[in-house]
Amino acid sequence: MISKILTDTAQTRSAKNPETKKSGDPVTQELKPAAINSFSAAEKDKTKVKIKLSEDKAHKILEICASYNNDPGELINVLHETQGEFGYLPAEVQEVVAQGLGVSTAQVYGVVTFYSYFTMIPKGRFPISICTGTACYVRGAEKVLEEFKRELNIGVGETTEDGKFSINCLRCVGACGLAPVVLVGEKVYGRVSPESVKTILANYEEK
Amino acid sequence: METIKLTIDNKIVEVEKGTTVLNAAKQIGIDIPTLCHFELCDMGIENKPGGCRVCVVEIDGRRNLAPSCATEATEGMVVQTHSIRVMNARRTITKLIISDHPFDCLVCAKSGSCELQALATKFGIREIPYQGEKSTYRKDTSPSIIRDVDKCIMCRRCEMMCNEVQTVGALSAVNRGFKAVVAPAFEMDLEKSPCTYCGQCVSVCPTGALTEVDHTISVIRALSDKTKTVVVQTAPAVRAALGEEFGLEPGTSVTGKMVSALRRLGFKYVFDTDFAADLTIMEEGTELLQRLKKHLSGDSDVKLPILTSCCPGWVNFFEHNFPDLLDVPSTAKSPQQMFGAIAKSYFAEKIGVKREDMVVVSVMPCLAKKYECQRDEFKVNGNPDVDFSLSTRELAAFIKQANIDFMDLPDEDFDNPMGESTGAGVIFGNTGGVIEAACRTAYELHTGKKLEKVEFEVLRGMDGIRSATIDFDGLPLNIGIAHGLANARKLLDDVRAGISKYHAIEIMACPGGCIGGGGQPFHHGHSEILKKRAEALYAEDAGKPIRKSHENPFIIQLYDEYLDRPCGHRSHELLHTAYFDKSQEVVIE
Ligand code: SF4
Numbered sequence: 001m002i003s004k005i006l007t008d009t010a011q012t013r014s015a016k017n018p019e020t021k022k023s024g025d026p027v028t029q030e031l032k033p034a035a036i037n038s039f040s041a042a043e044k045d046k047t048k049v050k051i052k053l054s055e056d057k058a059h060k061i062l063e064i065c066a067s068y069n070n071d072p073g074e075l076i077n078v079l080h081e082t083q084g085e086f087g088y089l090p091a092e093v094q095e096v097v098a099q100g101l102g103v104s105t106a107q108v109y110g111v112v113t114f115y116s117y118f119t120m121i122p123k124g125r126f127p128i129s130i131c132t133g134t135a136c137y138v139r140g141a142e143k144v145l146e147e148f149k150r151e152l153n154i155g156v157g158e159t160t161e162d163g164k165f166s167i168n169c170l171r172c173v174g175a176c177g178l179a180p181v182v183l184v185g186e187k188v189y190g191r192v193s194p195e196s197v198k199t200i201l202a203n204y205e206e207k
Numbered sequence: 208m209e210t211i212k213l214t215i216d217n218k219i220v221e222v223e224k225g226t227t228v229l230n231a232a233k234q235i236g237i238d239i240p241t242l243c244h245f246e247l248c249d250m251g252i253e254n255k256p257g258g259c260r261v262c263v264v265e266i267d268g269r270r271n272l273a274p275s276c277a278t279e280a281t282e283g284m285v286v287q288t289h290s291i292r293v294m295n296a297r298r299t300i301t302k303l304i305i306s307d308h309p310f311d312c313l314v315c316a317k318s319g320s321c322e323l324q325a326l327a328t329k330f331g332i333r334e335i336p337y338q339g340e341k342s343t344y345r346k347d348t349s350p351s352i353i354r355d356v357d358k359c360i361m362c363r364r365c366e367m368m369c370n371e372v373q374t375v376g377a378l379s380a381v382n383r384g385f386k387a388v389v390a391p392a393f394e395m396d397l398e399k400s401p402c403t404y405c406g407q408c409v410s411v412c413p414t415g416a417l418t419e420v421d422h423t424i425s426v427i428r429a430l431s432d433k434t435k436t437v438v439v440q441t442a443p444a445v446r447a448a449l450g451e452e453f454g455l456e457p458g459t460s461v462t463g464k465m466v467s468a469l470r471r472l473g474f475k476y477v478f479d480t481d482f483a484a485d486l487t488i489m490e491e492g493t494e495l496l497q498r499l500k501k502h503l504s505g506d507s508d509v510k511l512p513i514l515t516s517c518c519p520g521w522v523n524f525f526e527h528n529f530p531d532l533l534d535v536p537s538t539a540k541s542p543q544q545m546f547g548a549i550a551k552s553y554f555a556e557k558i559g560v561k562r563e564d565m566v567v568v569s570v571m572p573c574l575a576k577k578y579e580c581q582r583d584e585f586k587v588n589g590n591p592d593v594d595f596s597l598s599t600r601e602l603a604a605f606i607k608q609a610n611i612d613f614m615d616l617p618d619e620d621f622d623n624p625m626g627e628s629t630g631a632g633v634i635f636g637n638t639g640g641v642i643e644a645a646c647r648t649a650y651e652l653h654t655g656k657k658l659e660k661v662e663f664e665v666l667r668g669m670d671g672i673r674s675a676t677i678d679f680d681g682l683p684l685n686i687g688i689a690h691g692l693a694n695a696r697k698l699l700d701d702v703r704a705g706i707s708k709y710h711a712i713e714i715m716a717c718p719g720g721c722i723g724g725g726g727q728p729f730h731h732g733h734s735e736i737l738k739k740r741a742e743a744l745y746a747e748d749a750g751k752p753i754r755k756s757h758e759n760p761f762i763i764q765l766y767d768e769y770l771d772r773p774c775g776h777r778s779h780e781l782l783h784t785a786y787f788d789k790s791q792e793v794v795i796e
């Protein structure tokens with residue numbers, strides 16, 4: 001349990017009652033209800049969700065929560081900073097944020113899915129950003145976007161299976177003179193046409 | 208109290224400052240239609256997101272219509288609640304809501320009690336001019352509850368219940384715009400979420416987006432199978448609410464009519480869960496005294512407080528949220544499961560029916576019982592102790608389907624040996640009732656003296672957390688009571704921190720206890736209905752010749768013939784259980 005690394009109330013209790021971990025109280029120990037034996041492992045698996053996360057990561061998240069006083073009202077800021085740290089917000093990260101701030105995981109997920117800024121999918125090694133600001137839009141950014149989607153077979157906010165490319169949209173990068181503009185990582189491509197999409201992608205062919 | 212005056216529909220009304228326009232209108236009998244708003248007065252439960260805008264009114268001097276549920280009444284305000292402009296707006300709003308709603312009324316479980324359907328009828332809506340894409344989302348079926356979020360209108364009442372009243376946090380609004388739904392984290396199935404199946408979300412959902420898993424068809428199948436002996440048990444809270452479905456005043460107890468209706472539906476034996484409630488008291492009370500004695504004699508291995516365990520919603524809650532405290536609750540099964548275990552052993556043997564040929568049906572105010580009866584530990588070779596669990600609402604619908612004139616039914620008695628109960632068993636349906644029943648028995652067993660006054664008024668009432676000290680002949684016993692899981696969580700946090708002052712704690716997941724269960728007739732936020740149901744049970748208790756569980760002659764007989772003694776060997780096998788850690792686990796590598 002995550003609570004093991006949180007100095008939370010569970011530990012307080014076991015410190016006060018060192019017997020906590022003993023199984024059951026003496027009355028039931030001598031006479032075991034038949035029920036115990038029939039509780040199958042399958043049943044347990046059905047209800048238990050296991051999530052794997054490295055200790056470093058968990059610590060980092062809890063540190064971020066603590067820097068906001070573990071205040072549930074700071075959920076958005078905590079998520080913002082956590083995403084800054086990891087690049088995206090996978091389920092297990094959301095679990096730990098929920099525990100750190102004492103809110104339900106469903107609520108964290110609600111916020112993550114409400115704001116388009118947050119993402120649960122890691123960006124590709126070469127994140128492609130297509131500007132759909134007004135200038136780019138009127139100069140055909142839409143068609144360029146469609147071409148990227150078709151070429152890579154992914155949608156906006158998605159990442160290719162090999163983790164190489166991801167697509168998202170931007171609102172005006174301040175290079176309207178070059179419209180339509182596409183960024184791949186830090187590199188800026190101007191006056192992109194649907195026909196030049198293939199050429200751009202070819203630059204990232206790995207040898 | 209500071210008051211203000213305003214004019215609503217040309218009538219002057221004086222209300223307390225801070226009252227909403229909606230409630231001010233209500234005070235003078237003006238009914239403004241609402242959809243998302245929900246209030247359980249007296250219990251501090253209110254949902255007013257102001258989102259649906261069905262409740263709009265016209266206020267002089269304001270250009271826009273205002274949602275009355277979220278607008279505070281102010282001095283001198285002049286309000287029109289049913290002007291042509293308002294009625295047009297309401298109709299348009301309702302049409303817009305329906306335009307993204309399936310036209311499933313013919314086959315919808317909520318048809319007839321759906322608030323959206325009622326609005327469509329009230330506003331005379333005959334066609335939907337807006338034709339657009341409709342949201343489609345997978346149906347999610349858990350052991351107790353079905354989520355069909357295409358019918359969700361995003362009122363977020365369920366979220367309020369699950370997060371604020373129950374602090375379970377299984378549901379939240381997720382995604383945005385057209386794709387917005389109310390769902391568990393990562394949109395996983397409810398079964399994988401920390402949901403307790405308390406059903407409180409179902410009891411407030413205005414539409415068919417959240418409904419119970421209906422077991423009626425399975426029951427009808429069992430009843431029509433000649434090789435089966437079908438036995439039914441009815442929980443205490445059912446008799447105090449079933450009448451509402453037939454137009455009776457809330458708080459009318461219909462025990463006798465309910466029994467005859469069940470007989471007419473074809474159940475071979477009509478028994479009472481109250482009998483099993485008495486049995487629960489024998490086991491739980493004895494366990495309490497055993498733990499108490501050991502504790503008093505200085506045995507530090509024995510933990511107090513002992514927590515009641517007869518509410519499966521509550522059991523689910525602590526299995527998910529307090530896995531470090533699994534040794535604190537009593538090991539006694541819930542009355543539903545005690546009944547099933549005894550029916551399929553003792554009673555089946557008595558009448559010479561094989562376990563596989565007996566079908567046990569329960570009628571419960573509860574949706575968590577639907578899940579509970581499917582738990583693996585309550586099965587013998589795959590055969591469950593309780594086969595099917597119907598809610599109070601399902602029983603009412605079943606009776607109507609069979610064209611039984613409920614009001615015309617004679618009062619009949621339960622069958623024996625599992626139909627006899629004491630007043631102590633009856634009050635199980637109320638918050639505080641289980642612990643009161645336990646006190647009646649534990650007092651006499653502990654002191655060896657006769658209890659002169661069986662009513663423990665200090666344990667009654669509707670406050671979310673109550674506590675009292677009962678004098679056990681010189682031994683002061685501290686009792687805590689909580690209903691609603693947010694309240695339960697507070698008491699549990701104290702236990703976890705080692706600062707709980709109680710010897711025994713009763714917990715019920717639903718506000719009011721089982722009388723306010725997720726399977727009861729919809730109360731639509733009228734808390735006086737809950738109070739009347741509670742009074743009905745206390746009155747039924749007062750009218751019983753025997754009011755202490757250990758004096759129930761059939762309980763005595765059961766121990767003589769079969770179980771030997773409370774918490775004895777056979778009791779442990781049949782009547783006690785164990786709890787499991789179901790917490791979400793984050794594995795640190
Ligand atoms: S049944 Fe209870 S715990 Fe489950 S989602 Fe509904 S309100 Fe929450």
Ligand code: SF4
Pocket residue numbers: 358359360361362363364365366389408411412413414416417
């Ligand atoms: S599921 Fe029901 S209660 Fe919950 S938001 Fe939707 S309509 Fe409202």
Ligand code: SF4
Pocket residue numbers: 404405517518519520521572573574575576715716717720721722723724725726
């Ligand atoms: S309080 Fe009663 S109705 Fe509610 S979950 Fe518990 S047992 Fe079921």
Ligand code: FES
Pocket residue numbers: 240241242243244256257258259260261262263274275276277
């Ligand atoms: S009922 Fe008032 S906004 Fe929905």
